[in-house]
Amino acid sequence: MKAWFASHRAALARALRRFAQAPWSSLLAALVIGIALALPASGHLLLANLLPIAERVSARPEISLFLALGADKRDAAEIQARLGRTAGVSGWRFVSREETAKRMRTTEGLAEVLDSLPRNPFPDAFVIEPSTETEAGLGALRETLAAWPKVEHVQIDSAWVKRLAALVKLARAALLAAAGLLAAALVVVTFNTIRLQILGQREEIELARLLGATDGFIRRPFFYFGTLQGLAGGAVACGLVFAVVGFARAPLADLAGLYDPAFSLRTLEARDAVLVLAAAGALGWLGAWASVSRHLRGG
Amino acid sequence: MISFTQVCKRYPGGIEALRDLSLHVGAGEMVLLTGRSGAGKSTVLKLIPAIELPSAGAVIVAGQNVASLRRAAVPFLRRRIGLVFQDHKLLFDRNAFENVLLPLAISGYSPRDAGRRVQAALDKVGLAERARAMPVALSGGEQQRLAIARAIAHRPALLVADEPTANLDPEYAHEIARLLESFRQVGVTVVVATHDAAVFADCGARRIVLERGAAAG
Numbered sequence: 461m462k463a464w465f466a467s468h469r470a471a472l473a474r475a476l477r478r479f480a481q482a483p484w485s486s487l488l489a490a491l492v493i494g495i496a497l498a499l500p501a502s503g504h505l506l507l508a509n510l511l512p513i514a515e516r517v518s519a520r521p522e523i524s525l526f527l528a529l530g531a532d533k534r535d536a537a538e539i540q541a542r543l544g545r546t547a548g549v550s551g552w553r554f555v556s557r558e559e560t561a562k563r564m565r566t567t568e569g570l571a572e573v574l575d576s577l578p579r580n581p582f583p584d585a586f587v588i589e590p591s592t593e594t595e596a597g598l599g600a601l602r603e604t605l606a607a608w609p610k611v612e613h614v615q616i617d618s619a620w621v622k623r624l625a626a627l628v629k630l631a632r633a634a635l636l637a638a639a640g641l642l643a644a645a646l647v648v649v650t651f652n653t654i655r656l657q658i659l660g661q662r663e664e665i666e667l668a669r670l671l672g673a674t675d676g677f678i679r680r681p682f683f684y685f686g687t688l689q690g691l692a693g694g695a696v697a698c699g700l701v702f703a704v705v706g707f708a709r710a711p712l713a714d715l716a717g718l719y720d721p722a723f724s725l726r727t728l729e730a731r732d733a734v735l736v737l738a739a740a741g742a743l744g745w746l747g748a749w750a751s752v753s754r755h756l757r758g759g
Numbered sequence: 760m761i762s763f764t765q766v767c768k769r770y771p772g773g774i775e776a777l778r779d780l781s782l783h784v785g786a787g788e789m790v791l792l793t794g795r796s797g798a799g800k801s802t803v804l805k806l807i808p809a810i811e812l813p814s815a816g817a818v819i820v821a822g823q824n825v826a827s828l829r830r831a832a833v834p835f836l837r838r839r840i841g842l843v844f845q846d847h848k849l850l851f852d853r854n855a856f857e858n859v860l861l862p863l864a865i866s867g868y869s870p871r872d873a874g875r876r877v878q879a880a881l882d883k884v885g886l887a888e889r890a891r892a893m894p895v896a897l898s899g900g901e902q903q904r905l906a907i908a909r910a911i912a913h914r915p916a917l918l919v920a921d922e923p924t925a926n927l928d929p930e931y932a933h934e935i936a937r938l939l940e941s942f943r944q945v946g947v948t949v950v951v952a953t954h955d956a957a958v959f960a961d962c963g964a965r966r967i968v969l970e971r972g973a974a975a976g
Binding site: 463466467470663664667668669670671672673674675677 | 808810831834835836837838842844848850861862864865866867869909
């Protein structure tokens with residue numbers, strides 16, 4: 461057991477020495493891996509930040525129904541009665557034009573504008589809670605409402621949120637595909653680094669075999685090297701993600717603050733960093749394994 | 760220590776390097792394998808550490824049948840043998856000390872123990888002062904002695920040398936012969952393939968002459 465540890469320690473030492481022998485190419489490889497990993501990692505974080513916003517807002521779709529400007533209280537009462545008879549409407553709230561005007565006055569600068577107008581520009585409106593949430597159901601309900609007399613405009617307020625959610629979903633799929641491709645790239649980079657190392661050390665490897673080296677003795681340093689290179693790349697990736705999140709912090713907080721005043725930016729946590737490092741190390745090991753199996757077979 | 764029984768070795772392409780060769784090397788013995796180029800000297804030396812496997816017959820080294828050795832067991836056989844290669848096989852990107860260190864690292868010696876053994880081996884071949892020298896900075900004779908130091912650093916019971924005096928001035932060649940003989944004196948079994956038996960004349964070595972893949976005489 462002690463000998464086993466000693467041999468692993470020696471292999472690790474040899475791997476580190478190989479790092480030190482070619483600091484620039486090792487650094488470049490770590491950078492390439494780091495950038496490749498930083499892309500999906502930071503993309504994932506951005507999505508993780510956007511997703512709750514999209515979900516919160518889209519929870520309850522609402523339909524806004526605006527009456528024509530010429531409609532009076534009797535028309536409003538008629539609409540109200542029709543709403544009571546319409547399937548697919550589970551509730552509604554009447555917002556009178558006076559109420560709207562009053563609310564708008566409280567907004568900075570709008571009061572003067574409203575005062576300068578000859579009459580109240582806002583129509584009476586209903587905010588309707590549909591009992592359905594499906595795209596088709598909402599669409600059909602909208603058609604029905606729009607056909608009623610004195611109805612000027614019907615708007616499904618959740619439509620843009622739905623679109624955002626769909627976009628986020630799409631972005632997530634794209635991100636997953638990109639992460640897969642870039643992980644493959646990481647394996648390929650490590651594969652090639654190890655291949656070059658093996659070619660550069662053919663003589664030494666052949667000699668080591670003649671002097672009684674086991675396969676493990678010969679392969680182990682390459683495994684360590686691949687894993688270390690992956691870990692170095694992972695560390696670079698974490699640094700880059702930190703930088704990206706820091707860069708995007710202000711605009712993202714602005715955007716999120718519009719929907720949720722209590723919004724707090726989700727940044728790279730220790731758990732994420734460990735995950736990135738573990739993935740990078742594992743992929744580096746995989747690349748080294750593939751390369752060693754391919755280039756050191758038999759012999 | 761070594762026993763060949765009716766060993767045949769055919770290389771791909773039908774070249775028959777050894778034909779029904781039987782020979783025996785006792786423990787602590789020094790044996791010279793001589794014969795012309797192509798007589799099979801190198802093949803015999805390659806069969807001992809399982810670099811090549813016999814096509815037929817039995818090769819017993821230190822009580823193990825090399826031909827039936829599992830692949831995973833081969834490294835452990837090789838660790839019991841000191842090998843001096845015809846072309847030295849020194850690593851030119853590391854110094855003398857590190858070259859001798861390699862087999863010790865492979866065998867898993869602790870760095871401190873290995874360091875002591877390397878120094879002792881370099882001392883033995885007269886290169887104690889050149890430990891930090893790179894192989895290119897060494898003369899041909901010094902390179903050969905470095906190769907021997909690497910072969911004996913882990914104190915094997917069996918030393919196998921392939922043409923250790925080739926391409927050396929007679930003076931250097933005699934030096935190498937004396938050095939190899941000194942290992943026999945401390946109980947190491949020494950097998951040397953050479954086309955220059957005269958250099959080893961006063962080594963007290965038994966001579967086996969190979970002729971077209973078989974023992975002559």
